[in-house]
Amino acid sequence: MKGASGVGVGARARSGLASKGPWWALIAAFPFVAVLTTVVLVYVAVADRLPEPLATHFATGGRADGYGTAQDLLTLVPALLLISGAVFGALLQVRAFRPATPWLIAGGFATAAGIGYPSCLTLFLNDGVADASTVRLPLWQLPVALVVALAAGALGRLLAGAPPRQPDPASGGAPRLDLPAGTTAGWSHTVSSPLMAVLGVVLFGAGLAAGVLGAWPATLILTLAAALVLPFASVRVTVDRRGLTVAPALLPSRLRIRRVPLDRIKQATGRPIAALAEYGGWGYRIRPGGSGLILRSGDGIVVTLTGGRTFAVTVDDAATAAALLNTYADRARSQQGG
């Protein structure tokens, strides 16, 4: 197995594009940056205990049959990542999100992992070995490498989300709520997500377990992840004279997930939302045409913003909320217009 990870240069080239490109350019660039960082970190961790030269290539029997210096490895890996990153960057054509884009992003993830895993493995196999010719590559590592690459590809595909959907056909006008002048109304509803609750608890549990085992960095990361996921387990959606507010239901109301003020709202509709087909999954989803807090499939408020993007949130009784939002947006507009 060739030990080479080429993530570095590619990543830099890609992130240059990403700074001006859309959100998904960042996702596409991420695996290359992450893999380069990982390989460098692994190298730093084992650098003192590496033989010179390293075993870098293995025959089918698992015996080392090719050698190189750590310097070679650290040149080859970034070079491979640069080249593959550039190829995917060229294929992606950052300007437009096309149906193929999620698959290209998935390919980038798989490629970066396919470069990174063998690189790290090579370093680990050589770790603490005096004579590189004694290094063996267990045969079962080959399927593991494949699985790692496939899993990374699947992760990339999930993060990239579904292909863009066609803009909604005019969804039957926007209803208004009958609200006499002078009357104030507020709409409020909670939506809970067992998925997020379970995920949060599992992450937190894993963090505790890691803490017991003494893996403090893992504890920190897992607890942080749990803290990010748990607020989404139950969310309160409010529509009132200030606009649309989405906030964690079980935390002080000062913490908000998102607020859309009235003057940014062009139109609101209540309609069924398909989480997987329209938003490519659950959670806070950011798509080419807009974003949304999608905790389940079904009834949801879809707000078209003045810039043309949309913000959606899945919640029961969305039609009432949308009608009230439209009514208030009308009021805000008539006040502004004089």
Next chain:
Amino acid sequence: MLFRVDPGSSVPLGDQIAASVRGAIADGTVSAGERLPAARELAGSLGVNVHTVLRGYQRLKEEGLIELRRGRGAVVTGATSPARARLGETAARLIAEARQLGLSDEEIVGVVRVGLNGR
């Protein structure tokens, strides 16, 4: 659920908030176990005083429609049924009508008692 208040109305704002919740339970928009927004949040939404909201919630608690728990806020009780909430609405209508006629509280209770004795 939808809360509506009209500051121009003669009905106290707290009662208007209570009426909104009662109506939502009556038409099934809100079901048992559901949590109402925190008083402070709702007050901000409607632009009314927190105490006004709390008065409305207190009223619903007295009617047995919600439970008020420290830290958990207002939760619609399991005993609540749409029919029970509708009864509360009907009573509120009776009282409003009687007051419009200029009846005192005693007289309103008297009207109900006469109705009960008549059966």
